[in-house]
Amino acid sequence: MASEVSPPLGLCMxxxxxxxxxxxxxxxxxxxxxxxxxxxxxxxxxxANAVRDERPAIVxxxxxxxxxxxxxxxxxxxxxxxxxxxxxxxxxxxxxLPRRSLERIPQLDFVVRGEGEAAFASLLDALEAGKPTESIxxxxxxxxxxxxxxxAGPLLDLALxxxxxxxxxxxxxxxxxxxxxxxxxxxxxxxxxxxxxxPFSCSFCATAPFWNRRYRVRPAESIxxxxxxxxEMHGYDTFMLVHDLLTADKRFxxxxxxxxxxxxxxxxxxxxxRADIELGELAGKMRRSGCTSVFMGIExxxxxxxxxxxxxxxxxEITSTVRTLHDVGITSTCSxxxxxxxxxxxxxxxxxxxxxxxxxxGAEPVxxxxxxxxxxxxLTTLGLAAAFxxxxxxxxxxxxxxxxxxxxxIEADPAFFAxxxxxxxxxxxxxxxxxxxxxxxxxxxxxxxxxxxxAAMYGxxxxxxxxxxxxxxxxxxxEDLDSTVKVLAHLVPFLRGWIERDENLADWQRELVAGxxxxxxxxxxxxxxxxxxxxxxxxxxxxxxxxxTTVDLGEVLDRLSSGAPLTxxxxxxxxxxxxxxxxxxxxxxxxxxxxxxxxxxxxRSLAAVxxxxxxxx
Amino acid sequence: xxxxQSVIGYVPDAVAKELQQSxxxxxxxxxxxxxxxxxxALLRVRHADVAELRLGPSRDGHTSVxxxxxxxxxxxxxxxxxxxxxxxxxxxxxxxxxxxxxAIFIRPKYTLSGDKKFREVTETR
Numbered sequence: 001m002a003s004e005v006s007p008p009l010g011l012c013m014x015x016x017x018x019x020x021x022x023x024x025x026x027x028x029x030x031x032x033x034x035x036x037x038x039x040x041x042x043x044x045x046x047x048a049n050a051v052r053d054e055r056p057a058i059v060x061x062x063x064x065x066x067x068x069x070x071x072x073x074x075x076x077x078x079x080x081x082x083x084x085x086x087x088x089x090x091x092x093x094x095x096x097l098p099r100r101s102l103e104r105i106p107q108l109d110f111v112v113r114g115e116g117e118a119a120f121a122s123l124l125d126a127l128e129a130g131k132p133t134e135s136i137x138x139x140x141x142x143x144x145x146x147x148x149x150x151x152a153g154p155l156l157d158l159a160l161x162x163x164x165x166x167x168x169x170x171x172x173x174x175x176x177x178x179x180x181x182x183x184x185x186x187x188x189x190x191x192x193x194x195x196x197x198x199p200f201s202c203s204f205c206a207t208a209p210f211w212n213r214r215y216r217v218r219p220a221e222s223i224x225x226x227x228x229x230x231x232e233m234h235g236y237d238t239f240m241l242v243h244d245l246l247t248a249d250k251r252f253x254x255x256x257x258x259x260x261x262x263x264x265x266x267x268x269x270x271x272x273x274r275a276d277i278e279l280g281e282l283a284g285k286m287r288r289s290g291c292t293s294v295f296m297g298i299e300x301x302x303x304x305x306x307x308x309x310x311x312x313x314x315x316x317e318i319t320s321t322v323r324t325l326h327d328v329g330i331t332s333t334c335s336x337x338x339x340x341x342x343x344x345x346x347x348x349x350x351x352x353x354x355x356x357x358x359x360x361x362g363a364e365p366v367x368x369x370x371x372x373x374x375x376x377x378x379l380t381t382l383g384l385a386a387a388f389x390x391x392x393x394x395x396x397x398x399x400x401x402x403x404x405x406x407x408x409x410i411e412a413d414p415a416f417f418a419x420x421x422x423x424x425x426x427x428x429x430x431x432x433x434x435x436x437x438x439x440x441x442x443x444x445x446x447x448x449x450x451x452x453x454x455a456a457m458y459g460x461x462x463x464x465x466x467x468x469x470x471x472x473x474x475x476x477x478x479e480d481l482d483s484t485v486k487v488l489a490h491l492v493p494f495l496r497g498w499i500e501r502d503e504n505l506a507d508w509q510r511e512l513v514a515g516x517x518x519x520x521x522x523x524x525x526x527x528x529x530x531x532x533x534x535x536x537x538x539x540x541x542x543x544x545x546x547x548x549t550t551v552d553l554g555e556v557l558d559r560l561s562s563g564a565p566l567t568x569x570x571x572x573x574x575x576x577x578x579x580x581x582x583x584x585x586x587x588x589x590x591x592x593x594x595x596x597x598x599x600x601x602x603x604r605s606l607a608a609v610x611x612x613x614x615x616x617x
Numbered sequence: 618x619x620x621x622q623s624v625i626g627y628v629p630d631a632v633a634k635e636l637q638q639s640x641x642x643x644x645x646x647x648x649x650x651x652x653x654x655x656x657x658a659l660l661r662v663r664h665a666d667v668a669e670l671r672l673g674p675s676r677d678g679h680t681s682v683x684x685x686x687x688x689x690x691x692x693x694x695x696x697x698x699x700x701x702x703x704x705x706x707x708x709x710x711x712x713x714x715x716x717x718x719x720a721i722f723i724r725p726k727y728t729l730s731g732d733k734k735f736r737e738v739t740e741t742r
Contacts, residue, residue, distance in 0.1 A: 447709070449709065527709075561706075586710050589705060590702070590705060
């Protein structure tokens with residue numbers, strides 16, 4: 001089944017800008033065009049047909065690190081079809097590596113560095129008027145003196161930038177994008193530009209230096225006006241406000257909330273936040289104005305690593321912020337990076353424990369990402385030894401067949417394909433870290449209690465324990481873990497083997513983790529297919545089931561949430577009920593022994609309680 | 618127009634009628650179900666924290682009630698459950714989330730008058 005395609009915000013911002021400067025624009029989004037039938041070469045045919053039909057004078061290309069090889073092939077195709085076509089590239093990859101891009105791709109005529117709107121519009125003006133291009137700020141080009149990189153011009157005043165979607169109503173067909181949203185999804189979501197630039201200096205971050213670390217925002221009224229138009233004209237009701245760190249200016253966010261109040265639209269919005277920015281009462285105001293979720297880069301639980309990468313978050317700030325946001329009804333998406341150069345297995349174990357704790361506090365989802373070398377991040381300028389990581393390529397294209405030749409092309413040019421290279425880390429080999437990222441991403445999402453119990457029991461040794469389990473089991477395949485049912489089918493045997501084999505666990509620890517894992521396996525199947533697949537089924541109805549467990553799950557949950565230690569007396573028999581509401585939401589209950597006995601005997605009044613959507617709280 | 622925080626619940630029609638007349642439910646604290654006729658989830662708020670009251674439509678013997686709260690008002694969502702079942706707050710389940718609060722933007726229909734009763738507001742322009 002085709003997955004959702006989001007309209008290309010950056011490209012549309014650029015198109016809106018040059019259109020206002022008087023140029024005609026056509027956007028070809030190959031992600032959308034080839035979505036129904038993706039194949040390794042389909043995008044090239046689609047592009048070639050468009051060039052033949054449209055006969056453009058200038059073709060611009062944007063790509064992120066993960067599709068720059070595809071972009072390179074498109075540039076070659078454009079020139080091959082018509083060598084008079086002027087080719088221009090920009091965006092986060094080409095714009096960060098302008099000189100290397102021109103050196104590598106002979107068919108590429110110009111590269112726009114950094115922020116693209118003004119430079120691209122000036123280039124189009126000059127080409128149309130037949131004027132020289134050498135002095136255009138932010139442009140990189142070949143000259144008789146070799147490749148010349150002009151310094152970037154001033155950053156745009158975002159108050160003057162036209163809203164992308166409004167300006168492009170006749171150019172981009174939002175209905176085609178909306179049609180890719182899977183049936184049954186709750187709402188229609190769309191990326192909307194709120195501004196650019198983060199003032200912080202995290203050494204792994206490529207976007208903050210890309211925007212010169214200058215915090216800029218569009219006027220709040222303009223953002224809300226665009227939300228209104230998208231809601232009223234196209235039915236979008238969730239706005240993912242794009243900004244590196246919107247909450248860096250709390251006064252602006254306060255004004256944005258006021259503008260949203262004034263508009264009084266039944267819509268939701270999300271934004272980026274930092275865990276050490278204290279929102280105080282603004283958190284509640286954000287929620288009331290429609291904010292439902294914020295993204296936060298947590299990166300690491302180790303304060304040493306936090307200091308080393310110039311992020312500087314503390315554990316208390318992180319947990320307190322997730323808790324505060326959850327209390328007002330805002331969900332935190334928490335992202336971690338694994339594989340920092342000096343990271344130890346102890347550091348990484350602490351990170352995994354924190355990730356599990358945040359999940360227990362309501363963070364959703366919890367993400368893990370490998371450290372990547374993305375220019376112009378400061379880390380990429382330190383000359384750190386890095387190696388091609390084929391797994392990074394597979395991570396970008398988990399469901400696509402990658403031609404073998406692509407691996408060789410990428411490996412041969414680390415300066416251009418830096419995003420597929422990883423630095424050496426003392427936390428593990430590239431293989432170990434890739435497997436750890438894969439395993440814990442899925443485990444924290446689908447069996448969070450088991451992951452949390454393991455992290456709590458092993459303490460700073462959970463990473464080493466995972467590596468031992470990995471050695472004994474062999475690698476997990478990404479394709480084996482791309483759905484909940486597959487995750488359960490592959491992760492549960494892996495975890496069972498881990499628990500059974502590891503001699504470092506006491507018997508009660510083994511029993512406790514096994515009991516928690518068995519509950520989570522049962523819960524996973526119940527959520528996926530509605531069946532209670534447990535060894536000890538006590539009673540079952542059309543939408544519920546009651547079964548026995550060997551651990552006190554209620555107490556395990558309380559202790560994992562509060563950081564209290566897990567102890568042997570938690571291995572004791574309990575009864576659990578899972579019930580599916582009419583809306584599909586699944587609820588879980590600890591059932592008293594007396595109630596379990598009555599349910600076993602067919603007590604209808606208790607069964608009716610489990611059938612009631614509102615039971616529990 | 619100012620932003621106000623409000624909460625919505627349901628009371629039996631007879632209680633709604635009394636409420637409209639007296640402006641009060643109970644003595645000091647209002648407790649009203651979040652779903653018509655269901656006691657499992659209740660909203661609890663002190664009278665002193667209620668700035669305005671609006672009555673909505675009635676259905677199946679229950680009337681919707683919207684309480685517009687004073688700035689900084691405290692309110693609680695109370696979840697009741699059978700003693701036989703204790704909710705598992707398992708993050709792997711879609712457990713009852715914190716509902717947050719809703720913001721509404723209205724011109725007042727009822728407001729608390731000097732005698733501590735809700736009076737209908739006559740809008741003048």
